[in-house]
Amino acid sequence: MPEVVFTGPAGRIEGRYQPAKQKGAPIAIILHPHPQFGGTMNNQIVYNLYYDFVNRGFSVLRFNFRGVGRSQGAFDHxxxxxxxxxxALDWAQAVNPDARACWIAGVSFGAWIGMQLLMRRPEVEGFISIAAMANRYDFSFLAPCPSSGLFVHGSEDRVAPVKDVVSVIEKVKTQKGVKLEHAVVEGANHFFDGKVDELMLAVDEYLDKRLGETEEAA
Structure with missing residues (x-):
């Protein structure tokens, strides 16, 4: 798991990067929770997502947002x-010029950032948004959402209740050719304390289905 440093808009950004063994493999970028509430690239869910994509043959990058760890700069809301x-996506694409596709996975605050990046980068073909804070951040920019993906929430999430995410999904799920799916992990809170294994099962089930379809199409 090589440490990497690349240049961001506010200076140095530190990350962890695992290149795929196969040429042309897709890229995955993993985005961590809120920097002001202890979110880092070493968050347990971020770590699990990182290795999930590594084990599926992706070239995977996780990194610290500005002001976190050894990344320079300060929190910018x-x-x-x-x-x-x-x-980060630019850097990953520069070292993987043959990459045919990209996925984004984000946790909480990172899910909000990931969905905004998705709207700006047409090469992003799939996403995983975990504990998206639809009650605190405006997701109305997802109109239309350009890529299919999965939202995962804990049934006992008090920080970002499930009902707020469901209302976001219902507004955009009718866009042509795009399917937004929603999984609820029973008994899990916003941080999936004691429920990370169940969370990853839901993620794996979705990725098995999506990536299986891709392989069949190829």
């Missing part, structure tokens, strides 16, 4: 962090 995520 989402705008700067979106620029950091774009810089």
């Amino acid at each position: 989402g705008q700067g962090e979106l620029s950091d995520a774009a810089a």
Whole structure:
């Protein structure tokens, strides 16, 4: 799991990067929870997502947003962090010029950033949004949402209740050719304390289905 440092809009960004063994493999970018509430690239869910995509043959990058760990800069309420995520995708594409596709996975605050990046980058073909804070952040920019993906929530999430995410999904799920799916992990809170294994089962089930379809099409 090589440590990497690349240049972001606010200076140095530190990350962890695992290249795929196969040429032309897709890229996955993993985005961590809120920097001001202890979110880092070493978050347990981020770590699990990272290795899930590694084990599926992706070239995978997770990194610290500005002001976190050894990444330079200061928290910027989402705008700067979106620029950091774009810089991370640029870097991953530069070292993987043959990559045919990209996925984004984000947790909480990172899910909000990931969905905004998705709207700006047509090469993103899939996403995983975990504990998206639809009650705190405006997701109305998802109109239309350009790529299919999965929202996962805990049934006992008090920070970002399920009902707020469901209302977001219902507004955009009718877009042509795009399917937004929603999985609820019973008994899980916003941080999936004690429920990370169940969370990853839901993610794996979705990725098995989506990536299986891709392989069949190829």
